[in-house]
Amino acid sequence: MSRRDLIIFITLSFMWSISFVFYRIGVPEFGSLAFASLRVIFAGLTMIIFLIVSSKDHAGIKERWKILTIVGLFSAAIPFILFSFSAQTVNAGVLAVMNAAVPMMSGFIASTFFNERLTKKQIIGLIIGVIGVVILMSESLFNESGSSDLSSNLLPLGYALLGAVGYAVGANITRNYLEDISPVAITAGSLIIASLVMLPVAAYNFPYGASISVKAWVSVICIGVFSTAIALVFMNQLIKSIGPMRATSITLVIPIFAIILGYLLLGEALDIGAIIGSIVILVGTYLSLNLSFKSLGKS
Numbered sequence: 001m002s003r004r005d006l007i008i009f010i011t012l013s014f015m016w017s018i019s020f021v022f023y024r025i026g027v028p029e030f031g032s033l034a035f036a037s038l039r040v041i042f043a044g045l046t047m048i049i050f051l052i053v054s055s056k057d058h059a060g061i062k063e064r065w066k067i068l069t070i071v072g073l074f075s076a077a078i079p080f081i082l083f084s085f086s087a088q089t090v091n092a093g094v095l096a097v098m099n100a101a102v103p104m105m106s107g108f109i110a111s112t113f114f115n116e117r118l119t120k121k122q123i124i125g126l127i128i129g130v131i132g133v134v135i136l137m138s139e140s141l142f143n144e145s146g147s148s149d150l151s152s153n154l155l156p157l158g159y160a161l162l163g164a165v166g167y168a169v170g171a172n173i174t175r176n177y178l179e180d181i182s183p184v185a186i187t188a189g190s191l192i193i194a195s196l197v198m199l200p201v202a203a204y205n206f207p208y209g210a211s212i213s214v215k216a217w218v219s220v221i222c223i224g225v226f227s228t229a230i231a232l233v234f235m236n237q238l239i240k241s242i243g244p245m246r247a248t249s250i251t252l253v254i255p256i257f258a259i260i261l262g263y264l265l266l267g268e269a270l271d272i273g274a275i276i277g278s279i280v281i282l283v284g285t286y287l288s289l290n291l292s293f294k295s296l297g298k299s
Contacts, residue, residue, distance in 0.1 A: 005241050008234050012250050015234075017257030019227035020096050021265055023087060026219035029212050032084035035220055037202035040076050042224025043232070044195025047188035050229075060181035061189040067177050072190035075170030076228070077197050082163035086156040096258035098160035099251040100133040100281070105168035114176050116243070125287025129252040132280030164251075171247060175239050183236035191229060252281050 027035045051058060061068065087095060104126055110116035118126075170190075178186050238247040 002241075005238060008238055009247075009250055009253075012231055012234050012238070013253040013257050015227050015231045016099075016250070017096065017254050017261055019223050020258045021261050022219040022223040022227065023095075026216045026223070027084075027087060029207070029210070029216040030220060031205055031207055032088055033081065033205040034202055034207060036080040036084035037198040037205065038220045039224045039228055040080060040191065040198040041195045041202055042221055043076070043228035044192045046225045046229035047184075047191045050184055050233075051188050054184065056182075058185070060178075060185050064178065064181060065189065065193070067173065068186065068189035069193050071170050071173055071178070071186065072192075072194035073197065074166040074173070075232070076191060076194040079163035079166040080198075081201075082159045082166070086159040086163070089156045095160060096255040097133050098157065098164060099167075099254050100129065101161055101164040102167045102171075102251040103246075104130060105165055106171050109168055109172050110175075110243070114172060121287050122246075125284045127284070128287060129281050129284025132284055133252070133255065135276055135280060167251075171235075171239055174236055175243060179240065183233050183240065186236045187229065187232045191232065252284060256281060 023035070030038065083095060086098070107118055107122070107126060111118055174186060181189075235247065235250075238250075241247075
């Protein structure tokens with residue numbers, strides 16, 4: 001991984017982590033489905049502007065629209081809907097943690113269906129990362145009430161895991177079938193198609209007659225423009241550069257940023273379990289990305 005890839009990696013971690021803050025602000029006013037749908041729609045509108053400004057990024061969209069449709073559904077529309085259902089009963093911290101299942105799923109899909117071999121160091125790193133996620137998730141699930149209600153949490157967590165599968169599938173399809181298309185074209189084609197799919201969902205679920213605050217509108221616009229459209233351009237570039245498994249390892253870092261942002265912006269508790277889990281996740285991410293400080297300094 002080059003220094004440039006690492007900068008993109010860290011920037012993406014922040015952009016996607018703050019999306020959970022946006023969810024906390026906007027979902028109570030818009031509702032889960034309306035908020036998720038508007039997120040995709042604003043992202044699609046942003047990518048239309050990208051295409052207007054840069055005509056060179058039109059190449060390949062018409063010819064590969066079928067694959068882009070699949071990517072749009074699995075990387076945006078379906079996961080956003082599933083996570084919106086999950087968000088009705090699962091708090092933002094746990095949702096951020098559930099995202100961390102993506103690299104394991106991406107690695108399994110890559111090795112099973114696309115013959116991509118994982119090194120022992122990467123496998124060990126992913127296992128360590130998952131251990132850190134378990135620490136974070138146990139804190140989030142058990143801390144408030146002191147007990148676990150598996151029957152009420154199983155289905156929402158299942159929605160989140162299925163959403164993570166969608167992200168992993170989309171990343172592998174992008175890497176293996178869209179190598180000849182620019183990251184902007186991939187993001188534009190997939191998000192514009194996904195926004196068309198989500199448009200009737202938004203129209204049906206929009207809270208007509210409700211008073212929506214400026215803060216809620218800002219949150220849904222920011223999550224669509226920055227945490228979806230621009231972030232996915234960076235992500236597709238990262239997938240092309242370092243591969244889907246290593247790129248999706250970013251989800252192991254997202255809970256760390258989400259906990260910090262939740263503490264600073266939402267006043268959420270910052271306990272020792274969260275700190276320990278975050279450190280373990282960082283170690284696992286370092287190994288799973290096959291990083292080397294020595295080679296990084298020379299890049």
